[in-house]
Amino acid sequence: MKIAVCVKHVPDAAVTKRIDPGTKRLDRSGEGSLNPVDANAVEEALRIRDATGDGAEGEVVLVSLGPEKAIDSLRKALAMGADRVLLVSDPDAAGSDLVATSSLLAKALEREGADLVLFGQQASDSDGAVLWAAVAERLRLPLISQVAELTLEGGAVTGKRQTEFGYDVIRAPLPAVVAVADSINEPRYPSLKGIMGAKRKQQDVLSLADLEIEAERAGASGSRTEVLALSDPPPRGETRKLEDDGTGAEKIVEFLAEKRLV
Amino acid sequence: MDFSLTGDQREIQGLTRELAQAEIEPNAAAWDRERRFPVELYGKLAELGLMGVCVPEELGGAGADFLSYILVLEELSRADAGVGVTVAVHTSACTLPILAFGTDEQRERFVPPLARGEKIGAFALTETGSGSDAGALRTTAVPDGEGWRISGTKQFISTAEQASTFVFFARTDLETDGARGVSAFILDREHVEVTREEEKLGLNSSSTGELRIETHVDRDRLLHEEGKGFMVAMRTLDGGRIGIAAQALGIAQAAYDVAREYAKERRTFGKAIAEHQAIQFKLADMSTEIDAARLLVYRAAWLKEQGEPHTEAGAKAKLFASEMATRQTSAAIQILGGYGYTKEFPVERYYRDAKITEIYEGTSEIQRLVIARSILELQREPAVPA
Numbered sequence: 001m002k003i004a005v006c007v008k009h010v011p012d013a014a015v016t017k018r019i020d021p022g023t024k025r026l027d028r029s030g031e032g033s034l035n036p037v038d039a040n041a042v043e044e045a046l047r048i049r050d051a052t053g054d055g056a057e058g059e060v061v062l063v064s065l066g067p068e069k070a071i072d073s074l075r076k077a078l079a080m081g082a083d084r085v086l087l088v089s090d091p092d093a094a095g096s097d098l099v100a101t102s103s104l105l106a107k108a109l110e111r112e113g114a115d116l117v118l119f120g121q122q123a124s125d126s127d128g129a130v131l132w133a134a135v136a137e138r139l140r141l142p143l144i145s146q147v148a149e150l151t152l153e154g155g156a157v158t159g160k161r162q163t164e165f166g167y168d169v170i171r172a173p174l175p176a177v178v179a180v181a182d183s184i185n186e187p188r189y190p191s192l193k194g195i196m197g198a199k200r201k202q203q204d205v206l207s208l209a210d211l212e213i214e215a216e217r218a219g220a221s222g223s224r225t226e227v228l229a230l231s232d233p234p235p236r237g238e239t240r241k242l243e244d245d246g247t248g249a250e251k252i253v254e255f256l257a258e259k260r261l262v
Numbered sequence: 263m264d265f266s267l268t269g270d271q272r273e274i275q276g277l278t279r280e281l282a283q284a285e286i287e288p289n290a291a292a293w294d295r296e297r298r299f300p301v302e303l304y305g306k307l308a309e310l311g312l313m314g315v316c317v318p319e320e321l322g323g324a325g326a327d328f329l330s331y332i333l334v335l336e337e338l339s340r341a342d343a344g345v346g347v348t349v350a351v352h353t354s355a356c357t358l359p360i361l362a363f364g365t366d367e368q369r370e371r372f373v374p375p376l377a378r379g380e381k382i383g384a385f386a387l388t389e390t391g392s393g394s395d396a397g398a399l400r401t402t403a404v405p406d407g408e409g410w411r412i413s414g415t416k417q418f419i420s421t422a423e424q425a426s427t428f429v430f431f432a433r434t435d436l437e438t439d440g441a442r443g444v445s446a447f448i449l450d451r452e453h454v455e456v457t458r459e460e461e462k463l464g465l466n467s468s469s470t471g472e473l474r475i476e477t478h479v480d481r482d483r484l485l486h487e488e489g490k491g492f493m494v495a496m497r498t499l500d501g502g503r504i505g506i507a508a509q510a511l512g513i514a515q516a517a518y519d520v521a522r523e524y525a526k527e528r529r530t531f532g533k534a535i536a537e538h539q540a541i542q543f544k545l546a547d548m549s550t551e552i553d554a555a556r557l558l559v560y561r562a563a564w565l566k567e568q569g570e571p572h573t574e575a576g577a578k579a580k581l582f583a584s585e586m587a588t589r590q591t592s593a594a595i596q597i598l599g600g601y602g603y604t605k606e607f608p609v610e611r612y613y614r615d616a617k618i619t620e621i622y623e624g625t626s627e628i629q630r631l632v633i634a635r636s637i638l639e640l641q642r643e644p645a646v647p648a
Binding site: 072075076079189190191192193195196198199 | 269270273274276277280281309310311312315319324325326
């Protein structure tokens with residue numbers, strides 16, 4: 001069983017996010033880390049690999065698009081136990097939008113031909129939560145999203161997801177693309193041995209040329225969307241300010257009761 | 263000159279910090295209050311390789327370098343200094359001397375279970391009448407058949423109750439007073455009896471006990487040569503004190519983190535206290551002294567990793583970091599005012615935990631003696647062990 005996990009190097013949660021007004025892009029120069037829900041996807045892949053067969057046949061490949069320094073985040077996933085890395089990194093790929101990114105990732109994934117492609121539900125920087133759909137479309141593979149419970153049986157994957165009204169249980173034949181929610185598992189800590197061993201694992205960095213993608217199809221020129229302007233969200237209407245005169249707690253409870261929230 | 267950590271070191275530091283924030287720090291106040299040794303935690307640390315950070319892989323360790331181990335101690339101590347000392351003693355004072363001075367047979371027999379954290383290690387040197395004057399110890403090891411009969415008592419032994427392996431010191435040459443007549447041994451739990459548990463000012467999540475020993479051991483328990491025990495002890499403490507310096511550093515960092523956040527939130531006279539110069543200066547001093555201690559500690563660890571002499575550098579790191587930790591945890595209480603004195607905030611615990619770092623693994627007075635001897639060339643720097 002070969003599992004590809006698409007992961008992203010995002011600005012660390014502790015870093016104050018800033019958008020460069022010139023490029024209208026997120027400033028990614030600060031400390032970065034593995035996108036949190038991607039750790040859930042990696043964990044799920046490791047569990048599947050370790051539960052099926054003797055481990056020798058199973059393989060977990062990390063696939064990512066990002067700057068060279070993204071390898072730092074990918075190493076954390078390697079330290080958790082993933083087998084190798086395929087990072088697409090090229091200056092011409094910077095600024096790729098959803099359309100361009102999905103086409104680059106799909107190219108990289110085609111090379112791998114994995115039985116199962118896992119994504120984290122969304123990235124903590126852009127919160128798009130659609131990339132997996134675009135990639136699945138390009139690969140012409142079935143897709144299950146927001147999966148909180150995943151089982152593999154008889155060449156098919158079954159995903160369970162929570163909705164407002166209950167649960168959806170969806171089955172798809174393999175190969176398939178699955179986007180997982182953070183409730184699916186508790187990611188393991190990487191062990192020290194894992195950390196020490198990570199740098200000895202195969203880490204391929206591919207350029208656009210390696211993937212036989214013309215530069216025009218990546219980056220800004222390969223993108224179909226353009227950010228025109230950025231602004232703060234409008235202030236909320238209808239706000240009520242409570243001064244705490246010692247009865248603050250009661251007033252909050254009253255307010256919530258009035259809104260039928262408690 | 264390169265002040266940056268390697269990728270491995272950064273990741274090991276990050277992992278330990280993440281684990282400490284999630285599993286240790288939220289429980290530290292309760293462990294302190296209940297004086298509870300969190301035995302369940304050590305299984306988790308072991309699973310991740312944190313009980314044998316700088317032990318070679320082939321002997322069950324993680325195979326990381328000494329600085330990585332120091333970073334681990336700093337991060338653990340930042341969350342709970344009692345956990346820090348337990349791991350420090352286990353590694354620096356038990357596993358590493360067996361690794362450095364043991365025969366191949368002893369290394370293969372005793373090191374892997376320690377490095378994998380299946381057994382916890384302790385170090386038994388101190389007695390009621392011999393602390394700083396370690397050479398005055400009175401526990402005896404008298405020839406008995408093929409081995410020795412060991413008799414005596416030991417005091418202030420960290421992790422005595424939970425440890426399964428002890429690096430132990432006794433006098434084999436009863437004719438010689440002082441350091442020359444001392445030998446080192448490796449003892450198991452069944453060789454010793456824990457007779458008392460200390461009540462302490464701080465470090466309540468670690469345990470400290472008194473031992474009574476009345477046992478026979480065979481020759482295979484002798485660590486290094488007969489009569490060389492004092493050298494084993496001193497060499498062990500040379501490295502061990504870098505670990506305690508890291509512990510002090512972690513405690514001070516924790517106090518600074520709380521004080522800094524508090525100063526930005528607490529308001530007096532119409533503004534945050536961080537906007538008052540009196541508080542700004544305190545925080546500036548804290549940050550500067552923590553930085554200085556960190557550089558001393560990391561340099562000492564780096565020297566040790568390079569196989570360079572590190573006695574003086576380690577003593578300087580321990581002396582400065584420990585006294586700094588006491589000073590700056592006190593300053594943190596001052597910044598928090600009345601709240602700092604209460605158990606609602608963790609800084610009073612940091613203050614109680616910090617004091618011991620000036621005392622164990624060589625008091626500040628002993629560190630000054632070591633430094634003075636070194637800078638005045640009163641005693642030749644001992645050769646690095648093979």
